[in-house]
Amino acid sequence: MDQTDIQQVSQQDTAQPDVIEALAQVFGPAGILTSPEDCARYASDQSGLHGTPPLAVIRPASVHDVSEAMAICSRYRIGVVPQVGRTGLSGGACSPQGTVVLSTERMTGIIELDRDAMTLTAWAGTPLETVQEAAREAGLDYPVDIGARGSATIGGTIATNAGGIRVLQHGMTRANVLGLEAVLADGAVVSRLSKTVKDNSGFDLKHMFIGSEGTLGIVTRAVLQLRRHVPQSALALFALPDHAAALKCLTAARQRFGSRITAFEGMWPDYWDFVCHKTSLATSRLDGRYGFYLLIEVEAEGPESEAELEAFFADLFEADLAQDGVLAKSISEMRALWQVREAVGEVDDDFGHHINFDIGVSPSALGGFCDAADILLADMPEALGVIKVGHVGDGNVHLLVAHDGSHAAEESIEAAIYGLLRDWDGAVTAEHGIGRIKARWMDHSRSPQELALMRGLKAQMDPQGILNPGALFDQI
Numbered sequence: 001m002d003q004t005d006i007q008q009v010s011q012q013d014t015a016q017p018d019v020i021e022a023l024a025q026v027f028g029p030a031g032i033l034t035s036p037e038d039c040a041r042y043a044s045d046q047s048g049l050h051g052t053p054p055l056a057v058i059r060p061a062s063v064h065d066v067s068e069a070m071a072i073c074s075r076y077r078i079g080v081v082p083q084v085g086r087t088g089l090s091g092g093a094c095s096p097q098g099t100v101v102l103s104t105e106r107m108t109g110i111i112e113l114d115r116d117a118m119t120l121t122a123w124a125g126t127p128l129e130t131v132q133e134a135a136r137e138a139g140l141d142y143p144v145d146i147g148a149r150g151s152a153t154i155g156g157t158i159a160t161n162a163g164g165i166r167v168l169q170h171g172m173t174r175a176n177v178l179g180l181e182a183v184l185a186d187g188a189v190v191s192r193l194s195k196t197v198k199d200n201s202g203f204d205l206k207h208m209f210i211g212s213e214g215t216l217g218i219v220t221r222a223v224l225q226l227r228r229h230v231p232q233s234a235l236a237l238f239a240l241p242d243h244a245a246a247l248k249c250l251t252a253a254r255q256r257f258g259s260r261i262t263a264f265e266g267m268w269p270d271y272w273d274f275v276c277h278k279t280s281l282a283t284s285r286l287d288g289r290y291g292f293y294l295l296i297e298v299e300a301e302g303p304e305s306e307a308e309l310e311a312f313f314a315d316l317f318e319a320d321l322a323q324d325g326v327l328a329k330s331i332s333e334m335r336a337l338w339q340v341r342e343a344v345g346e347v348d349d350d351f352g353h354h355i356n357f358d359i360g361v362s363p364s365a366l367g368g369f370c371d372a373a374d375i376l377l378a379d380m381p382e383a384l385g386v387i388k389v390g391h392v393g394d395g396n397v398h399l400l401v402a403h404d405g406s407h408a409a410e411e412s413i414e415a416a417i418y419g420l421l422r423d424w425d426g427a428v429t430a431e432h433g434i435g436r437i438k439a440r441w442m443d444h445s446r447s448p449q450e451l452a453l454m455r456g457l458k459a460q461m462d463p464q465g466i467l468n469p470g471a472l473f474d475q476i
Contacts (some may be wrong), residue, residue, distance in 0.1 A: 014449075020034060079467075090438055236309045265390070
C-alpha cells in the first residue's frame with residue numbers, strides 16, 4: 001500500500017461516523033439500519049463468500065432517496081453495495097469492509113402494465129415472481145425465469161443479466177428490457193423509461209447498466225417487454241446415448257417445433273445418478289442408466305401438442321437417437337420431471353464442499369468441453385467428484401466439482417477449469433455474474449483491450465470507485 005492509499009483509507013475511516021450521521025438525518029429510523037444485528041444480515045449473499053457487516057444499511061423508498069444516498073456517499077468517498085434479494089452466487093452482493101449497503105427492498109411493486117404496448121413498468125425491488133404473476137393475470141408473460149424467482153428481484157436480474165431456462169426462446173434479461181432508470185455514483189439520475197421498441201436515436205445507454213452488477217449505477221425502475229402467454233405446454237424426458245445425440249435432437253426439434261421450444265435442458269449421467277440414486281432429491285422416471293438425459297418443453301397450441309411430442313420421440317427412437325423416454329400427462333407429472341432438473345439447487349448439503357462453475361461455451365462445443373473437463377479432473381486428486389447439468393441449447397453448463405474444503409484445492413481446481421475454458425474460448429460465467437468470486441478470472445474470457453475499455457468506462461462513470469467496490473474488477 002503506497003502513501004496515497006494510506007491517506008485514502010485514513011480519510012475513509014475518519015469519514016465513517018460523519019456519513020452515518022448524514023444518512024441518518026436524511027432517512028430516519030425506517031430508512032436506515034445501523035445496529036450490528038441488522039447490518040450482519042446484509043453482509044453476504046448465497047455465494048458462500050462471507051462479507052463484512054456494513055457500516056449501515058440504507059433503505060430508500062424512492063428514486064430521490066437513492067440519489068440523496070449516493071450524493072452523500074460520494075461526498076464522503078464511502079463505498080456502496082447495491083442489494084436486495086441476495087440470491088446471487090458470485091459474491092456480487094457481499095459487502096467489503098468500510099462500505100454501506102443500499103437495499104431497494106422498499107422500492108417494490110408494479111407501476112404500470114400496458115396491455116396494448118405489452119410492457120410492464122416495475123420498481124427494482126419487485127420480486128421476479130410478482131412480475132410474472134401480474135403479467136399472466138393480464139394474459140401476457142414476462143419470460144425471464146430462474147429458480148430463485150420468488151426472492152430474486154427485477155433490479156438484481158437486470159444487474160446480472162440473468163438467464164435461466166427460457167433463454168433459448170426469449171434470450172437473456174437484456175433482450176427483455178425496453179427502458180431503464182439508474183442512479184449514478186454522484187447521485188445523478190439517468191432515466192429513459194421508454195416503451196419504444198424502435199429507437200435508434202444515439203447510444204442505447206440502458207445496456208451499460210444491464211449486466212454491470214451495480215458497478216456503473218443503481219437500477220431503480222425498468223420497463224419490461226412482455227410476451228403473449230401460452231398457458232399450456234407439453235413436456236418430455238428423453239434418454240439418449242450421449243451429448244452428441246442431444247445436439248441432433250435440438251436440430252430436429254427446431255425443425256419440428258420452431259420457436260415453440262421453451263426449454264431444452266441437459267443432464268449428464270453423473271448428475272442424474274447423484275440426484276436420483278445417490279440421494280433422495282429426485283425420483284427417476286426411467287429404468288436403466290443412459291449416457292445423457294434431455295428435458296424438452298414446447299408451447300402447447302392445443303391438445304395435439306402431446307401427440308406431436310410422442311411422434312417426435314418415435315422419430316428420435318427410429319433414428320437411434322432416443323433410447324427411452326416419458327411424456328408428462330399431468331401437471332403433477334410435469335412437476336416431477338422438472339424436479340429432477342431443478343434439484344441442482346438443493347445438492348449443497350449432500351455434495352459437500354464444492355465449486356459451482358457457471359460456464360458458457362458454444363453450444364456445439366459443450367459436449368467436448370465437458371468430456372475434456374472430466375478427463376482433466378480425473379487426474380486431479382483434489383477433485384472428489386463432479387456433476388454436470390445445463391442448458392444444452394445455449395451452451396451453458398453448471399459444473400459442480402467436489403473437494404475437501406481447503407483453499408489449496410479450490411485454487412488448483414479453479415485454475416485448471418478456467419485454464420481449460422480459456423482454451424475453448426468460453427465464458428467464465430454464463431448467467432450468475434462475475435461478482436467478487438470470479439473477478440480475478442475475467443482475463444480468461446476477455447482480451448486485454450476489452451478489459452481496458454471496461455475499466456475506462458468504470459473510471460469515467462465512477463471515478464472514486466465507490467459503486468460496488470471489488471465486484472467485476474479485481475483491481476481498478
